[in-house]
Every structure is written in C-alpha cells, then in structure tokens.
Amino acid sequence: MMQELNYKLAVAPMLHRTDRWFRYCVRMLTKHTVLYTEMLTVNTLLHTDPQPFLFFDPIELPLVLQLGGNDPKTLAHCAKLAESWGYSAVNLNVGCPSDRAQAGGFGACLMLQPELVAECVATMQATVTIPITVKHRIGIDHQDSYAALAHFIELVSQAGCKTFIIHARKAWLSGLSPRENRQVPALDYAMVYAIKQNFPALKIIINGGIKDLQAASSHLSSVDGVMIGRAAYDNPWLLAQADSYIFDKPAFDLTRQELIQRLIPWIQQEVSKGIPITRITKHLLGLFYGQPGGRLWRRCLSENAYMSGGDPAILQDCYAACSLK
Ligand SMILES: Cc1cc2nc3c(=O)[nH]c(=O)nc-3n(C[C@H](O)[C@H](O)[C@H](O)COP(=O)(O)O)c2cc1C
Numbered sequence: 593m594m595q596e597l598n599y600k601l602a603v604a605p606m607l608h609r610t611d612r613w614f615r616y617c618v619r620m621l622t623k624h625t626v627l628y629t630e631m632l633t634v635n636t637l638l639h640t641d642p643q644p645f646l647f648f649d650p651i652e653l654p655l656v657l658q659l660g661g662n663d664p665k666t667l668a669h670c671a672k673l674a675e676s677w678g679y680s681a682v683n684l685n686v687g688c689p690s691d692r693a694q695a696g697g698f699g700a701c702l703m704l705q706p707e708l709v710a711e712c713v714a715t716m717q718a719t720v721t722i723p724i725t726v727k728h729r730i731g732i733d734h735q736d737s738y739a740a741l742a743h744f745i746e747l748v749s750q751a752g753c754k755t756f757i758i759h760a761r762k763a764w765l766s767g768l769s770p771r772e773n774r775q776v777p778a779l780d781y782a783m784v785y786a787i788k789q790n791f792p793a794l795k796i797i798i799n800g801g802i803k804d805l806q807a808a809s810s811h812l813s814s815v816d817g818v819m820i821g822r823a824a825y826d827n828p829w830l831l832a833q834a835d836s837y838i839f840d841k842p843a844f845d846l847t848r849q850e851l852i853q854r855l856i857p858w859i860q861q862e863v864s865k866g867i868p869i870t871r872i873t874k875h876l877l878g879l880f881y882g883q884p885g886g887r888l889w890r891r892c893l894s895e896n897a898y899m900s901g902g903d904p905a906i907l908q909d910c911y912a913a914c915s916l917k
Contacts, residue, residue: 597654597680597723599755599797601808601838602626603831604821605658605683605727613867614825614875615652616858620851621844622834627655631685633696634661637670646677654680658727660688662698662708664715671716671724679722681755684712686728689763690770700763703732706744710751717752725755727799727819730783731762738783745791755795757819758784774822785814804830805837812838827881848879848916852907859904869904873897876907885914 603610603618605628615627632645637659648655657674659682661667671682685693686702686709693699702709709726716724726748730741745756760779768776779801788796797817802808808818824831829848836843846854855876863869873893880886892910900906 597626597656597755598624598839599626599795599817600624600812601805601834602656602757602797602817602819603628603824604799604819605629605631605656605685606821606825607631609825609875611871612648612652613862613872615655616649617855617872617875618824618828618831619651620846620854621828621831624654624839624841625831625834626680627652628683629655629657631658631660631688632670633698634659634663634666634670635696637673638666642673646673648677648679650678653678656681656683656725658683658685660685660693660696660698662696662702662705662712664712667712668715668719671720671722675720675722681723681725682716682720683725683727683757684709684716686726687759687763688770689765689768689773694765700729700732701765703728703744703763704735706747709744710747713748713753714751723755724753725757726753727757727759729759729761729763730780733763733765736762738786741783741787742790745787745794749791749794754793755797756787757797757799757817758787760784760798760800781811781814788815805833808838826878828875828878829881849911851879852876852911856904856907859907863902863904868898869900869902869906870898873907880914880916883916885916888914889916 607630610630657679674682688699694701713724760781764773784798795816797819798811798815799819802820803823811818832844835841877890880889
C-alpha cells in the first residue's frame with residue numbers, strides 16, 4: 593500500500609537553494625511541510641557517484657526527490673535508487689523551461705509529449721512503491737488551453753500519477769529566461785482550481801506567486817495543497833507557523849535566537865566534515881526578513897561568514913551586532 597503524504601504545504605524544489613543544508617534548517621521550523629530536493633538530472637545520477645547528491649539527514653523527511661529526464665528506463669532506475677535511499681516520493685520535473693532542459697528534452701518541453709510523460713510515470717511507478725508525482729505548468733508556448741492541460745492530466749493520471757503540482761503560469765520556451773518566466777505571463781489560479789473540480793480523485797497542489805500562509809490557506813479551500821518557492825526561501829521564518837496554522841499540529845515555539853543556538857552544534861559538525869560554513873549560512877540570510885535590523889543581519893552574515901574560519905559563533909556575533917529581537 594502506497595503511503596499517502598500530507599501535501600497541504602510544501603517548499604518548492606529550487607536549484608542552488610533547496611540543498612540539504614537549507615532543508616535541515618527549514619526542518620527545524622516545521623515538522624510537517626513536505627520538502628523537495630533541487631532537480632537532479634538522471635545523467636548526473638547515472639554518470640557520477642550518486643552519494644553526494646542523494647545523501648540526506650532523516651530529519652528532513654518527508655522529502656521528495658525531483659528528477660529531470662525523459663527516458664522511462666533510466667528514470668525508473670533513478671526512482672529505485674531514491675526509494676532505496678529512503679525518499680518519501682519521486683517527482684518528475686515537467687516545468688523547467690531552461691535551455692539546458694530543452695536541449696536535453698526534459699522539463700517543460702515534455703508537456704508537448706503527454707504520452708511520453710505517461711510512459712515515464714508508468715515505468716517508474718511499476719518499479720517502486722513510493723509515489724511518483726509530476727510538477728508541471730498550466731501550459732507551454734501556444735499550447736495553453738484548458739483542454740490541453742486536462743488531456744495531459746488525464747493521460748498521466750491513467751499511467752499511475754495521483755498527485756500533480758501545477759505551477760499556475762505557462763512556460764515560454766523561447767524569448768524569456770527561466771527567471772523572467774517566473775514573473776510573466778500572468779498566473780492563472782482558476783485553471784488549477786478547475787482541474788481539481790474536474791479530477792476530484794487526484795491530489796492537486798497549486799504553485800506560483802504564493803507569498804504567505806494566509807494566501808496558502810485560502811487556496812486550500814479549492815485545492816489539496818500549496819507549494820511555496822521564493823517566499824519560503826527569502827523569508828524562511830514564515831514556515832515557523834506552518835505546523836499550527838496549516839497542519840493543525842503543535843506550534844513551533846522557539847525564537848529566532850533560540851533557533852540559531854539550536855543550529856550551532858549541527859553547523860559545527862558539518863564544518864568539521866569539510867563543508868564551507870558559507871554553504872550553510874547563505875540559507876540563513878533571510879532569517880530576519882522584514883524585521884528591524886534584518887537587512888543589517890543579511891549584510892553582516894554574508895560579509896563575515898567566509899572570514900569566520902568556519903566558526904558558527906559568527907551567527908551569534910552578527911545577532912548581537914545587529915540589535916535584533
Ligand atoms: C532559484 C530557483 C530555482 C528553481 N529550481 C527549480 C527546480 O530545480 N525544479 C523545479 O521544478 N522548479 C524549480 N524552480 C521553480 C519553483 O519550484 C517554483 O515552481 C517557482 O519558483 C514558482 O513558485 P514561487 O512563485 O512560489 O517561487 C526554481 C525556482 C527558483 C526561484
């Protein structure tokens with residue numbers, strides 16, 4: 593029996609951001625929010641030592657591995673690896689518009705090949721017992737009708753995918769950088785709501801432009817879950833309310849300063865294994881987002897962490913120097 597994840601809230605997969613150090617820090621704030629890895633291409637997993645890419649701390653669970661690829665067999669092989677490493681689910685990236693993804697024939701361009709996505713999902717799902725999910729766009733280039741989106745979901749769900757994460761903005765494959773394509777064209781939440789209405793048995797997770805838990809909560813009356821990307825990275829403290837506000841579970845009750853204290857022994861351990869401290873502190877730059885002294889903290893930590901000789905006391909020093917509360 594496949595284990596159901598509670599997808600009410602997730603932090604989006606983000607390259608160069610949702611690495612294992614960011615995820616560990618986030619997990620200190622919320623036990624229940626689903627976390628995602630950065631996208632890993634099947635080529636990376638097949639042609640290099642997968643250990644550094646797949647390793648995670650069990651505290652990060654529930655954790656979904658996101659894969660980029662388009663070959664059913666190799667995707668299935670990588671899904672098996674993910675299962676053996678203990679990931680909660682595997683997600684197939686059908687939303688990335690980058691040139692690299694297009695050149696490799698994976699990511700958003702796969703929306704034009706729903707049959708191939710269905711075959712990938714079916715082969716992966718036949719290989720593992722953890723869920724295979726798909727993250728995609730509402731449309732791509734000139735294929736942006738509701739009918740095309742519904743056809744995609746129909747085929748891929750028949751292949752065994754029961755959870756769809758829909759980025760409510762269509763992908764433009766030429767003329768816009770991936771960064772620009774995260775701002776334009778306009779978001780269309782209504783299209784995602786309509787999918788939930790027409791496919792009530794599927795889990796539909798909405799993504800794109802959701803800035804806080806209040807907005808997340810209002811989407812939850814129309815869909816099964818919400819995925820937040822940039823807002824959660826820029827202002828991770830918003831996740832401190834997630835367990836109580838979204839999951840109706842015991843509230844997180846540490847202050848930011850207590851959180852820093854709690855992270856210090858772990859940072860020490862990571863540094864002793866040779867991890868540069870800046871690899872971790874960069875994820876904490878947004879900890880005081882919107883607070884008096886928050887910008888100063890950002891500057892103090894980014895300017896001084898690399899000169900700290902790896903000593904996590906730099907976090908306390910910056911805290912004290914910025915008169916934070
Ligand atoms: C820096 C960055 C890297 C991203 N990398 C990925 C990725 O690896 N896989 C993916 O599916 N989406 C990726 N995305 C897209 C996000 O998952 C998300 O769909 C998008 O940012 C919209 O959500 P938001 O408005 O809440 O940020 C990335 C976004 C950003 C900002």
